[in-house]
Amino acid sequence: xxxxxxxxxxxxxxxxxxxxxxxxxxxxxxxxxxxxxxxxxxxxxxxxxxxxxxxxxxxxxxxxxxxxxxxxxxxxxxxxxxxxxxxxxxxxxxxxxxxxxxxxxxxxxxxxxxxxxxxxxxxxxxxxxxxxxxxxxxxxxxxxxxxxxxxxxxxxxxxxxxxxxxxxxxxxxxxxxxxxxxxxxxxxxxxxxxxxxxxxxxxxxxxxxxxxxxxxxxxxxxxxxxxxxxxxxxxxxxxxxxxxxxxxxxxxxxxxxxxxxxxxxxxxxxxxxxxxxxxxxxxxxxxxxxxxxxxxxxxxxxxxxxxxxxxxxxxxxxxxxxxxxxxxxxxxxxxxxxxxxxxxxxxxxxxxxxxx
Amino acid sequence: xxxxxxxxxxxxxxxxxxxxxxxxxxxxxxxxxxxxxxxxxxxxxxxxxxxxxxxxxxxxxxxxxxxxxxxxxxxxxxxxxxxxxxxxxxxxxxxxxxxxxxxxxxxxxxxxxxxxxxxxxxxxxxxxxxxxxxxxxxxxxxxxxxxxxxxxxxxxxxxxxxxxxxxxxxxxxxxxxxxxxxxxxxxxxxxxxxx
Numbered sequence: 001x002x003x004x005x006x007x008x009x010x011x012x013x014x015x016x017x018x019x020x021x022x023x024x025x026x027x028x029x030x031x032x033x034x035x036x037x038x039x040x041x042x043x044x045x046x047x048x049x050x051x052x053x054x055x056x057x058x059x060x061x062x063x064x065x066x067x068x069x070x071x072x073x074x075x076x077x078x079x080x081x082x083x084x085x086x087x088x089x090x091x092x093x094x095x096x097x098x099x100x101x102x103x104x105x106x107x108x109x110x111x112x113x114x115x116x117x118x119x120x121x122x123x124x125x126x127x128x129x130x131x132x133x134x135x136x137x138x139x140x141x142x143x144x145x146x147x148x149x150x151x152x153x154x155x156x157x158x159x160x161x162x163x164x165x166x167x168x169x170x171x172x173x174x175x176x177x178x179x180x181x182x183x184x185x186x187x188x189x190x191x192x193x194x195x196x197x198x199x200x201x202x203x204x205x206x207x208x209x210x211x212x213x214x215x216x217x218x219x220x221x222x223x224x225x226x227x228x229x230x231x232x233x234x235x236x237x238x239x240x241x242x243x244x245x246x247x248x249x250x251x252x253x254x255x256x257x258x259x260x261x262x263x264x265x266x267x268x269x270x271x272x273x274x275x276x277x278x279x280x281x282x283x284x285x286x287x288x289x290x291x292x293x294x295x296x297x298x299x300x301x302x303x304x305x306x307x308x309x310x311x312x313x314x315x316x317x318x319x320x321x322x323x324x325x326x327x328x329x330x331x332x333x334x335x336x337x338x339x340x341x342x343x344x345x346x347x348x349x350x351x352x353x354x355x356x
Numbered sequence: 357x358x359x360x361x362x363x364x365x366x367x368x369x370x371x372x373x374x375x376x377x378x379x380x381x382x383x384x385x386x387x388x389x390x391x392x393x394x395x396x397x398x399x400x401x402x403x404x405x406x407x408x409x410x411x412x413x414x415x416x417x418x419x420x421x422x423x424x425x426x427x428x429x430x431x432x433x434x435x436x437x438x439x440x441x442x443x444x445x446x447x448x449x450x451x452x453x454x455x456x457x458x459x460x461x462x463x464x465x466x467x468x469x470x471x472x473x474x475x476x477x478x479x480x481x482x483x484x485x486x487x488x489x490x491x492x493x494x495x496x497x498x499x500x501x502x503x504x505x506x507x508x509x510x511x512x513x514x515x516x517x518x519x520x521x522x523x524x525x526x527x528x529x530x531x532x533x534x535x536x537x538x539x540x541x542x543x544x545x546x547x548x549x550x551x
Binding site: 193195201212213216217220222223224225241245247248250251252253254255 | 372373374375376377379381396398399400401402422425428429456
């Protein structure tokens with residue numbers, strides 16, 4: 001039997017899965033769109049809640065790849081056949097036979113220009129969380145004019161929990177990320193006041209709540225409960241924010257030197273048509289069953305891992321990748337009939353309906 | 357005490373809107389210096405457990421939760437104007453229940469100390485002053501005397517009926533009590549006054 005498995009997407013989930021699959025003795029081909037594997041990890045500075053360097057995580061996962069074949073600068077253009085005999089064509093012209101496919105194509109950042117009232121792309125001092133992380137990496141958190149900011153506002157839930165941009169879900173990581181970057185800014189620039197504008201603080205992982213508390217207790221990060229309604233630019237380049245402070249039930253105006261939008265995650269549906277995958281109404285790939293078949297896609301032999309099936313933190317993606325590896329191994333070891341019971345298209349439809 | 361709210365144009369109250377730019381950490385630093393170091397003011401996550409359990413919240417114009425928030429944000433005036441400071445009975449329910457180790461009772465104590473030093477005067481501070489002076493004098497409280505000093509003859513007459521009832525039931529003596537060792541008591545007081 002063909003012992004080849006194709007992993008599409010070389011982020012934390014893909015790398016973790018590929019590493020385990022080759023440990024089990026499979027020939028793994030990892031197809032990565034970019035010139036370098038690592039995915040979004042390559043952009044990040046440090047990872048919450050323990051401030052592990054992102055590069056350390058990438059290095060660790062890379063070291064585990066072993067005999068995996070890596071195809072960089074390649075995307076999948078066609079998937080023919082069915083399990084366990086898939087024929088996968090790449091943009092680089094290669095044709096690979098595989099017994100199973102893992103889709104770990106991750107997510108895309110929400111395009112903050114869609115929230116026009118926040119002024120991303122219009123005002124100089126309105127940036128998103130990705131840009132802030134890059135600034136932190138080079139220790140250069142400054143306004144466009146090159147000054148050290150005295151006041152920074154972090155806006156939670158940008159592009160998440162918002163019907164107006166068709167994203168009803170919570171992106172799950174932005175709260176903790178906001179708290180993490182707030183601490184990092186305070187470490188680099190202790191005199192800077194930081195205001196986190198939140199609706200709910202959703203820090204639900206081991207050590208996350210403690211990080212939240214630390215940010216208040218040790219670093220004096222301020223939390224203002226209320227969603228930003230609009231920002232406008234003043235003559236000096238600072239931004240005037242209008243919001244309601246819902247804790248005192250009063251409208252508030254607040255001037256800040258730098259406005260950071262904590263952009264949420266959006267599904268990456270690029271493979272939906274090519275791989276014949278179903279999307280949930282949140283535009284992430286639908287799994288065979290949300291409870292007990294969370295790594296199987298709606299198509300037999302194609303599996304899903306990481307943020308492809310919904311917002312996940314780095315650690316969760318790694319765990320999910322390894323879980324998918326176990327699913328694939330068991331799929332290939334069994335006569336594959338057992339999997340029919342999980343491939344219940346109806347439950348996916350039901351799940352999609354319940355998400356609406 | 358109540359000052360007329362300042363009117364903005366069109367009769368809008370000026371305090372209807374919060375000026376976020378006035379937020380500062382000066383007040384917190386002062387309160388912390390005043391003995392609120394273990395009060396963990398910054399840790400507050402605004403859950404409202406304190407206000408929920410507060411035994412005297414009904415007459416307060418500001419809940420303990422809001423009071424902590426105002427201290428965090430440096431809203432000096434609002435805190436000092438609040439009657440919550442003086443209505444707090446120091447029962448410590450808020451402090452014993454806080455999930456984040458914030459000590460609202462201690463914060464209130466510290467804020468009061470600052471307020472008194474700044475020369476704030478109201479019925480509560482006057483009452484406290486008289487109370488302390490009487491304790492210093494006798495070592496034990498003589499209620500009718502406190503009543504007379506605080507409310508004058510008028511208050512005494514008003515409360516006379518209750519006083520007689522209490523006296524008849526033995527709950528309150530019509531004559532001042534004495535403490536066993538006045539010498540030791542005054543020594544203890546002197547010691548307590550030393551920084």
